[in-house]
Amino acid sequence: xxxxxxxxxxxxxxxxxxxxxxxxxxxxxxxxxxxxxxxxxxxxxxxxxxxxxxxxxxxxxxxxxxxxxxxxxxxxxxxxxxxxxxxxxxxxxxxxxxxxxxxxxxxxxxxxxxxxxxxxxxxxxxxxxxxxxxxxxxxxxxxxxxxxxxxxxxxxxxxxxxxxxxxxxxxxxxxxxxxxxxxxxxxxxxxxxxxxxxxxxxxxxxxxxxxxxxxxxxxxxxxxxxxxxxxxxxxxxxxxxxxxxxxxxxxxxxxxxxxxxxxxxxxxxx
Numbered sequence: 001x002x003x004x005x006x007x008x009x010x011x012x013x014x015x016x017x018x019x020x021x022x023x024x025x026x027x028x029x030x031x032x033x034x035x036x037x038x039x040x041x042x043x044x045x046x047x048x049x050x051x052x053x054x055x056x057x058x059x060x061x062x063x064x065x066x067x068x069x070x071x072x073x074x075x076x077x078x079x080x081x082x083x084x085x086x087x088x089x090x091x092x093x094x095x096x097x098x099x100x101x102x103x104x105x106x107x108x109x110x111x112x113x114x115x116x117x118x119x120x121x122x123x124x125x126x127x128x129x130x131x132x133x134x135x136x137x138x139x140x141x142x143x144x145x146x147x148x149x150x151x152x153x154x155x156x157x158x159x160x161x162x163x164x165x166x167x168x169x170x171x172x173x174x175x176x177x178x179x180x181x182x183x184x185x186x187x188x189x190x191x192x193x194x195x196x197x198x199x200x201x202x203x204x205x206x207x208x209x210x211x212x213x214x215x216x217x218x219x220x221x222x223x224x225x226x227x228x229x230x231x232x233x234x235x236x237x238x239x240x241x242x243x244x245x246x247x248x249x250x251x252x253x254x255x256x257x258x259x260x261x262x263x264x265x266x267x268x269x270x
Contacts, residue, residue, distance in 0.1 A: 011248065012037035015085050019070055019123060020093030022049030025142065025187070029090055029244050034061035036245065041083060043068040043076075043123075044093070070119030073126070080126040085134065088248050089127045091120040091141045094160075098202070101155045109156050116160035117167070124171060128180065137180040138248050141168045145186050161186075183247050 016033050020026040021042035034040045034056040040063040042049045049065050056063035066079045070093050080086070094116045097108055120141055131137030146154050147161035168184040175182060199207040 009245075010037050011088075011245070014038045014087040014248075015041070015083065016088040016090065016248070017041045017043060017080075017083070017086055017123070017127065018090040018092060019043045019068070019119070021090075022046045022052055026090070026092040027052050029092065030063070031056065032245055033088070033090075033248070034063055038088065040064070041066060041079075043070065043079060045069050070122055071114040073122045076122045076126050080130065083130070086127050086130045086137065087134075088138045089123060089131075089140070090244060090248075091123055091139065091164075093119055094142060096154075097156045098153050099155060100153060104156045109159075112156045112160050113163075116157075117163045120164060120167060124167070124182075128171075128175065131175075131180050132178050135179050137175075137178075139168075139171065139175075139180065139182040140244050140247055141182070141184040143168070143184040143186040147186060181247075185244060185247070 011033055014033075014037070016030075016038045018026055018030045018033070018040060019042075021030040021040070022044040023046070026042075026044075030040050030042055030052055040053075040056065040061070042052060042063065043066050045068065047067065053063040053065045068079055069075050095112060097104070097112050099108065124139060127139070128137070131139075141164050143164040144157070144161040145151075146158040147165050151158060165184055165186070168182050171180075172182040199210050203210045
């Protein structure tokens with residue numbers, strides 16, 4: 001049987017910034033963008049992101065690591081000033097929290113807001129002027145199905161992801177005249193190292209039981225698994241990282257500010 005090669009568009013000569021690109025979904029996006037020809041800058045607070053950069057360089061790609069706390073606007077500003085051209089920003093850095101409104105402390109709420117909302121604001125605030133100079137650009141904000149469907153014990157997390165969708169719509173409207181597209185992606189539960197760490201911390205000895213229980217809450221009855229291996233040329237990438245790549249292409253529409261992954265329960269909004 002003849003093997004069918006999956007052909008994607010090229011990101012050749014595009015410069016991408018990916019926050020939280022050291023693991024999970026961010027790593028998967030960084031690897032795919034680099035494979036498609038983009039120069040990738042990973043902004044991450046975790047030094048392990050260096051390993052992703054080295055992996056990309058190992059097969060001839062171009063990637064750089066900048067240690068960055070996205071909650072600090074000065075940190076973000078100093079890094080962005082060193083990158084003269086930016087075509088794509090993937091706002092992926094984020095943290096989660098388990099709790100109801102009653103069990104969520106003020107400290108928890110502020111911590112999540114600072115990373116998941118202020119962090120995205122800081123990056124867009126610094127990157128948009130750079131994109132305006134070129135009169136083009138693409139911003140992808142990672143939201144979550146939690147913003148729309150009401151997951152139990154996710155009060156603070158759901159709040160921040162709802163804010164991400166609101167910011168995305170606003171920026172999309174404000175930047176249309178500069179050919180800057182702004183979309184958000186709302187995945188459902190995706191199996192990443194964060195999920196394994198969460199289960200180990202909160203359900204020690206019952207990890208597999210709870211993993212199966214969480215899987216059954218998915219619309220498709222299972223977690224979406226994100227591949228963080230280097231994508232092979234011609235191979236069809238997983239939809240978790242394929243959707244960001246599709247939205248990043250220069251011919252994508254700017255009329256849809258919200259896009260939802262195939263594994264999510266919410267519908268795209270026009």
